[in-house]
Amino acid sequence: MSVFTATLVAENSDKCASVLAESTDNGAEVVQWEYVHGKKNQIWNLEATTGGYYLVRATHSGKCLSVLAEGFNDGAQVVQWDYVPGKQNQEWRLIQKSGHYFAIEARHSGKVLSVLAESTDNGAKLVQWEDVNKTNQHFRLG
Numbered sequence: 656m657s658v659f660t661a662t663l664v665a666e667n668s669d670k671c672a673s674v675l676a677e678s679t680d681n682g683a684e685v686v687q688w689e690y691v692h693g694k695k696n697q698i699w700n701l702e703a704t705t706g707g708y709y710l711v712r713a714t715h716s717g718k719c720l721s722v723l724a725e726g727f728n729d730g731a732q733v734v735q736w737d738y739v740p741g742k743q744n745q746e747w748r749l750i751q752k753s754g755h756y757f758a759i760e761a762r763h764s765g766k767v768l769s770v771l772a773e774s775t776d777n778g779a780k781l782v783q784w785e786d787v788n789k790t791n792q793h794f795r796l797g
Contacts (some may be wrong), residue, residue, distance in 0.1 A: 657703040660714065662690065662797035663768075666756050667790035668775040671697040671797070672720075672768075674735050675778070679716040682723070685733045685781045687770055690797075701796075708746040708762050710738065719745040720768075722783050727764045730771070733781040750786075756793035758786055767792050 663672035670687040674696040690697060695715035702710045711720035718735035722744040726732070738745065743763035750758040750767075759768040761783050769784040770791040786792060 658700055659796075660698060660700050662697055663699060663711075663759070663794045664690075664797045665770050665791060666793040666795065667770060667773055668779075670775070670777065670779075672699070672781055672794070673697045674713050674716065674718075677715060678735075679718070681718065681736045682734050683716075683718075685720060685735060686778050687774075687781065688777045704746055706748075706762075708748045710745055711747050711759075712738075720747065721745045722761050722764065722766075725763055726783070727766075729766065729782075729784045731764075731766075731783050733768060733783060752788070752793045755795045757795070758788075758792055759794055760786070768794065 673688040675684040677696040698714040700712045721736040723732040723734050725744040746762035766783040767786045771780045773791040
């Protein structure tokens with residue numbers, strides 16, 4: 656299995672996808688936060704699955720980036736959750752955008768990881784949203 660480790664840095668804010676408060680609980684919110692050296696809740700292991708998709712696991716908890724309740728709607732919350740085999744709301748693919756940035760697309764919905772309301776604030780929630788090619792939907796792997 657191919658695995659690599661990275662931070663996920665939003666283009667619009669230059670902040671990292673982070674598990675809120677370093678929680679290890681299922682359902683813990685994933686938000687953006689300024690990079691803090693050594694914080695494992697901001698570092699993710701990307702593990703290849705099938706068809707070009709990845710599980711994206713928080714290194715501090717081993718839990719997967721997941722769309723809550725397998726939601727299909729714009730604004731569905733992105734959280735961490737224990738790996739559940741076969742759950743496509745935990746599988747993501749990288750779609751090349753401009754420069755070193757990617758959209759990160761949920762397999763089950765075809766929607767992409769997005770910073771809610773194009774916020775640049777620490778603590779802004781990450782959600783899924785239809786890909787409208789905005790910088791709050793583009794992430795670089797740091």
